[in-house]
Every structure is written in C-alpha cells, then in structure tokens.
Amino acid sequence: RRRHGYDEAAAFARDRDRGRGAATGPSEAEEHARVLFCLGGPGAGKGTQCARLEHEFGWAHVSAGELLRAARAGGSEESRVIADCLDRGAIVPVAVTLRLLRRAIDEATRRGAPVVVVDGFPRNADNVEGWEADAATKGLDVRGVLFYDVPHDVLLQRIAVRGASGERDDDDAETARRRIRVYEEATRPIVDLYARRGALLSVRGEGDVEEVWRLTKEALAPLVGAQEE
Ligand code: UP5
Ligand code: MG
16 A cells, blocks of 8 residues: 555656756756645544545645744743644744744655645645745755645534544644634635646645545645656
8 A cells, every 4th residue: 555655646746847847857846855835723633634645645734833832842932932823723824834844844855755735735825935035945846735625613523523533732622723714814815826826736625534535645646646557
C-alpha cells in the first residue's frame, strides 16, 4: 500500500516536471520541494485526511496548528503571543508561523518526503503575502490547495464530540464558534483566491472518514493519478 503511495507520488513528480516544460530541467526541478496546502473549516477533517496521506502515500504532514500548539509552552514573549491567539481562535502573526513551518518543511524535505502537505495554512491574506515574500519558501513548488468543504453544523458537531474528550483547549462551544467566524471572514477568501488561480482541489467533507478519503484520492487524481489504474 505504502509502495503504491510512493508510485503515485512519483507520478506526481513526473506530472510536475512535464508541467514545467523544457525551460526547467528535471535536475533543477528536483531541488524544489513540492507543497500542497490543505484548508477547510475547524473540524473539517484536515488532520485526519492528512495523516492518511502521510500513512498511505508517504507524504509529509506538517500541521501549522500543531506546530503552534507545541510552541505555546515556555515563557517567551512569542509563546505568550501564540497562546493568546490560540485561546481566542485568532490567527497568529505570519512571521511566527512561517518560522515554524520553514523548519518543519526543511526537515520533511531532508527526510525525502516526495510531497509536503501543509495543513491549516495559509489562513488569511497576511499568511499568503508572508509565504510569497519569504525567500526561504520561494523555491518551494506549491501545487495547489486541498480543500475540505463541510457545513457549519457538521463542523460544530465534530468539534463538540472531540471537545468532550478535552483533547483541545479551543474546542469549547464559544471558541469553536469564533474559529468558524474567523474561518469565514479570513480563510474563505483565501480558498476563493486559489480557486481563481485554478489551484483548488475541492472535496465534499461531510461524509464518514472512509468516504472522505475516497473523495480525497479522487480530488488528487489530476495531480497523482493520471497513470493510476
Ligand atoms: N472527524 C474527522 N473527519 C471526520 C469524518 N469524516 N466524520 C466524522 N468525524 C470526523 O477532525 C476534527 C474531529 O472530527 C476529530 O475528532 C476527528 O476525529 C473527527 P480533524 O481531522 O482534526 O479536523 P481538522 O480540520 O484538522 O480540525 P481542526 O480542529 O484541527 O481545525 P482548525 O483549523 O480549527 O485547527 P488548526 O489546528 O489548524 O488551528 C488551530 C488554531 O491555530 C487556529 O484557530 C489559529 O488560532 C491557529 N493557527 C494560526 O494562527 N495560523 C495557522 O497557520 C494555523 C493555525
Ligand atoms: Mg487539525
């Protein structure tokens, strides 16, 4: 299964090289890590499906939210800024998020991950501008945005279920509603931006995990599956 995933990832790379045309030779193209952003509302299933891409395709899963949750501990000024944003469901200043992402993407690339899926980023216009202005991410080849489309009532219900386990501090009903509001106001326009750029791979995410996984593979087919059975 995993092998199959690597084969698909190789097809992904071949498509990418073909897409670049003759101007960029494969050797130069190989130096660019391939990145796929993953967006969707809070509780949309980003983490669940990205873990699956990691497990079955051998892709690297880099979750911006998880990096931030890990970085909120500690007494630094930056940790306090992160903690304050997470507790309010607000978006952390892009410089902070980018620094964490750069390091994680670097590590994944060094490990030889064929594709790095960046989960939960970019969340607003500042995030997009910061990413695009950053010298370190310039060499990365962003292939598109995997987008999970899930109605609000389903998002709230999933967060309520997880909230009962106390797994995440931001799953209480009030913060969940705030996260949905921030998503609608700040992140939806970014989803629309990538749609206009022709780079959105949209998935109906309201079914069960298996159903959404099937639709995920379907949505990724233009990238990985041209040669798939
Ligand atoms: N579940 C998953 N799929 C299901 C399915 N098909 N059917 C039924 N249940 C399903 O899933 C959520 C829950 O639903 C889980 O219990 C799961 O088992 C179940 P999950 O896969 O975790 O969904 P996900 O989309 O990852 O939800 P998450 O809550 O992680 O989304 P958020 O976007 O809210 O969280 P994230 O970690 O990305 O960000 C958290 C905060 O970090 C943000 O609010 C913000 O403050 C900050 N942040 C930034 O500031 N900048 C960033 O760049 C990123 C984050
Ligand atoms: Mg998540």
